Each structure stands twice: as structure tokens, then as C-alpha cells.
Amino acid sequence: MENYSKGSNEEEPWDLSKVSIPSIPEDITWMKVSPGAKMRNLLEFALKDFKDKDQILWSGSGPAINKTISCAEIMKHKFSSVHQISTVCYRKVIEYWDPLIDALDQLKVTRDIPTIHILLSKQLLDTTVSGYQDPGNKSVFWKTPYGTPGSNQRPRRNQNRDPNNKNRSVLGLIRHKKSARPRTEPTKTVS
16 A cells, blocks of 8 residues: 555545434434544533433444444433433445556545444433443443442452451562661661
């Protein structure tokens, strides 16, 4: 590809009719997440809008998929009884590569980029649709491996009560806290 330079891109436009989630209203708030979008700005608008409306659709493709999922999960955390339907599909992107040498032709590369659509609804959705999650599923996402949600600290072991602690100390497997005693420097004697 050293003989080509990147030309223009043609992305398939976002079209609500291509979203494979049934019965999406035409007037739905559709959050199309781009990789450079700030989550704070997206969520600020979506949270205000979702207070008045019953449904919101989050969509993102390629490098914006993680940001799209994070925004939807934060909304589910803020609104406790939210139903969800998620689908994954592909969007077409056509890339044009212009030749640097006159003897070469222009290249046209068609790529399918993964895309996710997440519908959040305050009202009950069709539970038979693939990708449906009921409101009770959000607790798994927010639990930490060490206990209650929001607790990021690991439980501490009481080293003083552990019978094997003495052996570990001898082997150098336990780091002891440094004592507060002042260090004394050896004195030099001048003769």
C-alpha cells in the first residue's frame, strides 16, 4: 500500500428502518455515538430527554461501540426499571485509495464495520425478541468482585491471626511496615 494514499470515505447513512429492533417509534430519541463524542455531553442530553420520553435508542459503530455500551449502562443505573433490547449488525464503509503512481488504478475497498443498537424503554418490551434484558439484569454489571456495588477495595487479611504468618515472614513473602524509629548513622572515628 506504499504506492497509495488514503482518499475519501463513504459511510452508509444511519437509517432507522435498518435497525433490527421491532416496533421502534419514528419520533424516538436516537443517540448516534461517534468515537470523538464526550460521554458527559451525550449523557447530559440523554438523561434530560429520557425523563420526558419512554424510549431512547443508543447506536455506535467501530471504535464507538464501547462508549455506546457504557452510556446505555449508566442510563440503566440512573433509571432502575429500564427494559433493554440489544442488537449487533454491520454498516458498510467504502474507502477509496488514490494511486501515487500514474500507472496504477484507484482502489475501492468495502468494509463491514460492527455496529450495536441498544433500545432502552421504561415500558415493557417484547420479551421474546433476541437480545431482551429485563430491569433486574443491571445488578450483575455494577457488582464488584469484592462485595457491594461501589466498593473497590479488596478485603484485608488479618496478618496477625494467620498461623502461617510466621513462616511467610521468614521466607520474605510478607512486607512489614517500616517502623517510625529514626535511622541512626554509624559514627566515624577520626584518629
